[in-house]
Amino acid sequence: MKTVAVFYGGESVEHDVSVITGVMTMNAVDKARYEVLPVYAAKNGTFYTGDELFEIDGYKNLDFKKLKKAAFLPGDDTMYVIKGKTLRPLKKISVAINCTHGERGEDGCIAAICKLSHVPIASPGVSPSAISMEKHLSKTVLRGMGVKTLPSVKINTASGAASALKKAGLDFPLIVKPDRGGSSVGISLAKDERELSAAVSLALKFGESAEIEPYAEEFTEINCAAYKNADGVTVVSECEKPFKKGALLSFEDKYVDGERQFPAKIAPALGERVQKITRKVYDELGFEGIVRIDYMIIRGEVYLNEINAVPGSLAYYLFCKTQKSFSSLLTGVIEGAMRRAAPSDTYVKNISTGILDGLKGKGAKRLER
Amino acid sequence: MKTVAVFYGGESVEHDVSVITGVMTMNAVDKARYEVLPVYAAKNGTFYTGDELFEIDGYKNLDFKKLKKAAFLPGDDTMYVIKGKTLRPLKKISVAINCTHGERGEDGCIAAICKLSHVPIASPGVSPSAISMEKHLSKTVLRGMGVKTLPSVKINTASGAASALKKAGLDFPLIVKPDRGGSSVGISLAKDERELSAAVSLALKFGESAEIEPYAEEFTEINCAAYKNADGVTVVSECEKPFKKGALLSFEDKYVDGERQFPAKIAPALGERVQKITRKVYDELGFEGIVRIDYMIIRGEVYLNEINAVPGSLAYYLFCKTQKSFSSLLTGVIEGAMRRAAPSDTYVKNISTGILDGLKGKGAKRLER
Numbered sequence: 001m002k003t004v005a006v007f008y009g010g011e012s013v014e015h016d017v018s019v020i021t022g023v024m025t026m027n028a029v030d031k032a033r034y035e036v037l038p039v040y041a042a043k044n045g046t047f048y049t050g051d052e053l054f055e056i057d058g059y060k061n062l063d064f065k066k067l068k069k070a071a072f073l074p075g076d077d078t079m080y081v082i083k084g085k086t087l088r089p090l091k092k093i094s095v096a097i098n099c100t101h102g103e104r105g106e107d108g109c110i111a112a113i114c115k116l117s118h119v120p121i122a123s124p125g126v127s128p129s130a131i132s133m134e135k136h137l138s139k140t141v142l143r144g145m146g147v148k149t150l151p152s153v154k155i156n157t158a159s160g161a162a163s164a165l166k167k168a169g170l171d172f173p174l175i176v177k178p179d180r181g182g183s184s185v186g187i188s189l190a191k192d193e194r195e196l197s198a199a200v201s202l203a204l205k206f207g208e209s210a211e212i213e214p215y216a217e218e219f220t221e222i223n224c225a226a227y228k229n230a231d232g233v234t235v236v237s238e239c240e241k242p243f244k245k246g247a248l249l250s251f252e253d254k255y256v257d258g259e260r261q262f263p264a265k266i267a268p269a270l271g272e273r274v275q276k277i278t279r280k281v282y283d284e285l286g287f288e289g290i291v292r293i294d295y296m297i298i299r300g301e302v303y304l305n306e307i308n309a310v311p312g313s314l315a316y317y318l319f320c321k322t323q324k325s326f327s328s329l330l331t332g333v334i335e336g337a338m339r340r341a342a343p344s345d346t347y348v349k350n351i352s353t354g355i356l357d358g359l360k361g362k363g364a365k366r367l368e369r
Numbered sequence: 370m371k372t373v374a375v376f377y378g379g380e381s382v383e384h385d386v387s388v389i390t391g392v393m394t395m396n397a398v399d400k401a402r403y404e405v406l407p408v409y410a411a412k413n414g415t416f417y418t419g420d421e422l423f424e425i426d427g428y429k430n431l432d433f434k435k436l437k438k439a440a441f442l443p444g445d446d447t448m449y450v451i452k453g454k455t456l457r458p459l460k461k462i463s464v465a466i467n468c469t470h471g472e473r474g475e476d477g478c479i480a481a482i483c484k485l486s487h488v489p490i491a492s493p494g495v496s497p498s499a500i501s502m503e504k505h506l507s508k509t510v511l512r513g514m515g516v517k518t519l520p521s522v523k524i525n526t527a528s529g530a531a532s533a534l535k536k537a538g539l540d541f542p543l544i545v546k547p548d549r550g551g552s553s554v555g556i557s558l559a560k561d562e563r564e565l566s567a568a569v570s571l572a573l574k575f576g577e578s579a580e581i582e583p584y585a586e587e588f589t590e591i592n593c594a595a596y597k598n599a600d601g602v603t604v605v606s607e608c609e610k611p612f613k614k615g616a617l618l619s620f621e622d623k624y625v626d627g628e629r630q631f632p633a634k635i636a637p638a639l640g641e642r643v644q645k646i647t648r649k650v651y652d653e654l655g656f657e658g659i660v661r662i663d664y665m666i667i668r669g670e671v672y673l674n675e676i677n678a679v680p681g682s683l684a685y686y687l688f689c690k691t692q693k694s695f696s697s698l699l700t701g702v703i704e705g706a707m708r709r710a711a712p713s714d715t716y717v718k719n720i721s722t723g724i725l726d727g728l729k730g731k732g733a734k735r736l737e738r
Contacts, residue, residue: 011444011718012718013717013718013719013720015719016722016724016725017722017724019725020724020725041443041444042444043718043719044444045443045444045445045485045486045487046442046443046444046445047442047443047444056725059725060725060726069442071440071442071443073415073416073438073440073451074410074414074415074416074440074482075380075410075411075413075414075415075416076414076415082442082456085455085456085457086454086455086456087451087454087455087456088454103718104484104485107484107495107496108477108481108495108496108499109481109482109484109485109495111481112477112478112480112481112482112495113443113478113481113482113485115473115476115478116414116473116478116482117414118414126476126477126478126481126495126499127476127477127496127499127500127502127503127506130477130495130496130499130500131496131499131500133496134496137496137510137654139513140510140513140514140653141506141509141510141513142513143512143513144508144509144510144511144512144513144514145509145513185720186717205716205717206716206717207713207716208712208713208716284509285506343577344576344577347574347575347576347577348382348555348574348575349380349381349382349412349472350382350384350412351382351554353385353386355385355386355389356385356388356389356425356428356429357429
């Protein structure tokens with residue numbers, strides 16, 4: 001039976017949300033087809049595995065002594081466990097699913113270790129993950145693709161904000177966000193310079209850069225997800241409309257009291273426009289796995305707000321109209337990822353350069369200092 | 370004394386070139402300041418370390434039995450060595466330098482394992498590395514930044530080429546390249562449909578996508594490099610003009626018989642334009658380490674052709690007018706990377722969500738299937 005490694009947890013502020021996504025996903029994987037191996041990244045970054053990790057109740061007080069330290073090695077698709085000074089092969093991994101949210105996980109790091117270990121991943125690869133993690137970079141890429149986003153400036157110091165905003169022609173009210181990360185953590189509204197200073201200070205507690213955008217008084221938030229199925233066809237979900245309580249969609253709105261209208265009651269033409277952009281972005285950035293894209297509709301215009309490379313709960317609920325279950329959805333993305341990874345083993349990796357043989361000839365010049 | 374881990378080799382077609390870059394770099398690091406630990410990725414992806422690796426002559430017939438298997442573990446900045454079933458800590462790593470070229474190295478994978486292990490890297494991070502590895506994606510990002518590049522299409526099958534080219538308004542003669550990778554491997558010129566078909570087939574031997582651009586009969590190639598010094602200031606090199614022998618700059622031109630004019634004899638205003646774009650791209654994409662950017666000058670217009678996140682020989686020769694030696698250049702990038710990585714330990718990583726405690730309340734809904 002093939003083994004699916006599910007990565008989750010991690011060092012980011014979104015650790016707890018990721019535990020929920022990870023445990024849900026592990027429990028949803030079809031056990032008649034696959035064996036599941038939990039790979040839980042603790043808050044200090046260490047990987048653990050163990051049967052205890054399937055139970056969500058256990059995370060309140062995890063007993064790390066009952067768990068096993070786990071590791072991938074480069075060039076080797078085996079998951080190892082470490083006990084003291086002993087390294088023991090545990091299981092050959094056929095495919096991985098990334099359920100980490102935020103830094104050192106969703107940002108391309110998990111995709112990278114899977115790539116180094118030759119393990120296909122039923123989740124976004126290194127480059128789309130890395131791009132989606134950075135709000136400002138995402139907008140640059142989207143602009144290059146002809147996809148509309150709100151204007152913004154990225155700053156590294158509170159003192160740099162005023163001049164950068166002026167240069168970009170942006171005025172109050174403004175939204176200030178940490179440039180990296182998600183789940184609405186560290187985001188605030190600034191209606192004047194005093195609030196801006198506080199908002200930037202808050203955002204810079206979470207990372208080295210802050211992203212500042214104009215605040216739209218009235219807008220509709222619309223989310224839409226996509227995945228690539230076993231046959232390589234990109235499937236786009238219907239749209240949902242999440243509800244918010246305060247001026248901004250807060251962490252609690254997103255994960256604790258999350259309520260939504262699904263499918264969103266919006267004009268069909270608007271929904272189709274959102275779906276068309278979702279498909280374009282998913283395909284052109286070369287995504288794998290389930291991705292959720294969040295939009296803002298402002299006076300009828302569609303602005304792409306954020307790409308979630310690893311959305312909470314893997315956004316499975318957005319496919320409930322077309323998929324029998326989360327399990328069958330996962331089977332599709334898992335099978336597709338394995339199928340599409342196969343040809344990469346046949347690409348040319350070796351060419352005979354003769355460089356290392358001929359170093360006493362001309363090539364050796366480069367070794368002189 | 371601080372230990373610098375130098376990563377090089379790897380599974381890409383550029384393995385041999387990377388060995389040269391790696392060995393040069395290891396020998397150039399100032400031994401009065403730092404200890405150097407070689408981390409050689411063999412052609413199968415396994416990491417090795419050992420004193421034998423400092424000698425370039427040894428790579429013709431490497432005796433792997435004399436080397437030690439090496440590994441980083443997530444959340445741990447120690448380099449371990451593996452002997453049979455035993456895992457032994459070898460050395461705490463203070464900083465890493467990435468000298469891998471191509472897939473599973475220069476593409477963000479080495480940056481990612483360093484990030485997971487909390488090791489600062491004096492080389493580009495995950496996202497600028499991943500972007501620079503893909504020719505088409507790089508152009509999309511650059512377009513979003515307002516930097517001029519040649520138009521292009523990216524295709525995954527030979528049969529898709531004709532219609533994609535027509536849609537983009539591109540005509541013969543064309544250049545066909547593997548979308549990922551560098552060192553001019555797999556690149557060819559297509560003057561008609563028959564040649565196009567062969568060129569695409571060749572490019573698709575190296576990866577899943579090919580990038581097709583118009584071929585400029587007459588152009589000047591100009592390269593320019595940049596790095597961030599210990600104080601965080603971006604230093605841009607003078608321009609060089611590499612020479613080519615055939616219609617395209619070949620692998621041999623680049624690495625075997627490489628000759629160049631340095632500084633390039635070009636109009637000062639043109640050189641300044643190239644330097645200005647180099648600085649903008651380096652800063653806006655958030656690079657660290659030494660990066661070389663290659664341009665084509667066509668009828669006076671500057672087109673950015675390619676960003677090399679890990680250039681051959683780390684492009685040290687482009688700084689020979691301003692730096693005493695490759696050693697002093699490396700000291701600057703190493704010290705800067707360590708200094709700039711330090712604050713990231715102070716960012717908020719934990720927030721109290723209460724989600725995992727309150728699962729019997731509202732949050733638990735998400736765990737139902």
